[in-house]
Amino acid sequence: MSKALDGIRVIDFTHDQAGPACTQTLAWLGADVIKIERPPNGDRARKLWYSDRADIDSYFFLLLNSNKRSVVLNLKTDEGKEIARRLIREADVVAENLGPGAMERLGLGYEAVKKLNPRAIYASIKGFGSYGPYSDFKCFEMIAQATSGGMSLTGFPDRPPVVTGVNVGDAGTGMHLTIAILAALVQRQRTGRGQLVEVAMQEAVLNITRVKFTPTLTNGRPLERMGNRSASGAYADLVRCAGGGPNDYVYLMLPPDNAEPFEALVDAIGRQDVRSDERFSTPPARARHSDDLTAVIEGWTMKHDKHEVMRALASRGIPCGAVLDTAEVLRDPHLRERGTVFDLEHPTRGRFSMIGCPLRLSDSPIETSRAPLFGEHTEDVLTTLAGYTADEVRRLRDTGVV
Numbered sequence: 001m002s003k004a005l006d007g008i009r010v011i012d013f014t015h016d017q018a019g020p021a022c023t024q025t026l027a028w029l030g031a032d033v034i035k036i037e038r039p040p041n042g043d044r045a046r047k048l049w050y051s052d053r054a055d056i057d058s059y060f061f062l063l064l065n066s067n068k069r070s071v072v073l074n075l076k077t078d079e080g081k082e083i084a085r086r087l088i089r090e091a092d093v094v095a096e097n098l099g100p101g102a103m104e105r106l107g108l109g110y111e112a113v114k115k116l117n118p119r120a121i122y123a124s125i126k127g128f129g130s131y132g133p134y135s136d137f138k139c140f141e142m143i144a145q146a147t148s149g150g151m152s153l154t155g156f157p158d159r160p161p162v163v164t165g166v167n168v169g170d171a172g173t174g175m176h177l178t179i180a181i182l183a184a185l186v187q188r189q190r191t192g193r194g195q196l197v198e199v200a201m202q203e204a205v206l207n208i209t210r211v212k213f214t215p216t217l218t219n220g221r222p223l224e225r226m227g228n229r230s231a232s233g234a235y236a237d238l239v240r241c242a243g244g245g246p247n248d249y250v251y252l253m254l255p256p257d258n259a260e261p262f263e264a265l266v267d268a269i270g271r272q273d274v275r276s277d278e279r280f281s282t283p284p285a286r287a288r289h290s291d292d293l294t295a296v297i298e299g300w301t302m303k304h305d306k307h308e309v310m311r312a313l314a315s316r317g318i319p320c321g322a323v324l325d326t327a328e329v330l331r332d333p334h335l336r337e338r339g340t341v342f343d344l345e346h347p348t349r350g351r352f353s354m355i356g357c358p359l360r361l362s363d364s365p366i367e368t369s370r371a372p373l374f375g376e377h378t379e380d381v382l383t384t385l386a387g388y389t390a391d392e393v394r395r396l397r398d399t400g401v402v
């Protein structure tokens, strides 16, 4: 069966997380993604975070670079630049997230690529975009969270701001870039032209955070951190469960405009008596007396483990979820049954738990193939796409170009 992006070729100069998250999604959707990596070690993500063994790729890299091909190319040599130009001429998309000005210094910025291939979509991530007072600044995940308002809202009101564990700054920006690329590909079908698409990390996180600006727009004051409470005015809290471990909790939320989950909750926990309690008589009253209501609920939840609590309450229509730690997520039966988490073979890592694509398209099957080894496809790509012979590739290898 064909795939949505069959026939789309991406020359991928991205590294770390934000850019690779985007190009991995394009690859899942069927694009041929050719990852360009610098000698001698390639994308630094290959050695990033819990690199338990220096000689093989980190799981960080394997999680972000499935379904791609890898080509080694020293872009600081004239021949390396020439190879890049040849590949760009064959590209539908050129993607990058190097530091500000780095692609231009290599002679591979948007204007240069447009001259080489006017049909190419040039997709770029920067921390703060290509213009504006911060545009020369480098950026990582937490910096995007800090400068978007997101970090100021995360944590408890009496403690400093906290970074969220969800990678909205990196992967969130990558997903925004994916949307921009897909839109540009659709537009190109009508115009025949490529274009520059860019996403700034600060703005991607701002976009995801936008509804939290509602109170500020209403009263002009910055919104305070709310810990685990909901900004909607509904009762919402983290309730303790049996076990007492660091993640033995269930998060529970009662909608502000529907009394049924509250009714179901008091039945489930055998506390029908609280129906007549003034503190819990309306959704706003429940939200005002959250601590008291949490104590009532914990009287029951602390006798059961979080999985039992989730099953018992969620099956009665009460919105709630167990706080699963990362090890529990990797063996979660629901995610395993849906094929989102599955075992994948890798030549040096062996079998490991891979997190697959969350998109489901009924006419474009999504399969995950392992991330490429460093330079695994250099010869193949140079001989089939860039017009080099195997002998020439050997010479380029001997001179450190590839």
Ligand SMILES: CC(C)(COP(=O)(O)OP(=O)(O)OC[C@H]1O[C@@H](n2cnc3c(N)ncnc32)[C@H](O)[C@@H]1OP(=O)(O)O)[C@@H](O)C(=O)NCCC(=O)NCCS
Residues within 6 Å of the ligand: 015, 016, 017, 018, 019, 036, 037, 038, 039, 073, 074, 075, 076, 097, 098, 099, 100, 101, 102, 103, 105, 106, 125, 126, 127, 137, 138, 139, 140, 141, 170
């Ligand atoms: C993430 C970031 C802060 C890392 O900064 P850094 O480690 O200083 O790396 P940079 O991307 O700025 O620089 C990469 C250098 O490698 C060089 N390089 C990259 N690929 C190369 C290749 N194949 N061959 C030779 N050189 C290469 C670049 O030319 C650049 O050199 P220069 O500084 O002399 O111009 C920076 O890339 C950045 O701000 N990116 C945009 C925002 C972003 O995506 N952040 C999140 C990343 S998860």
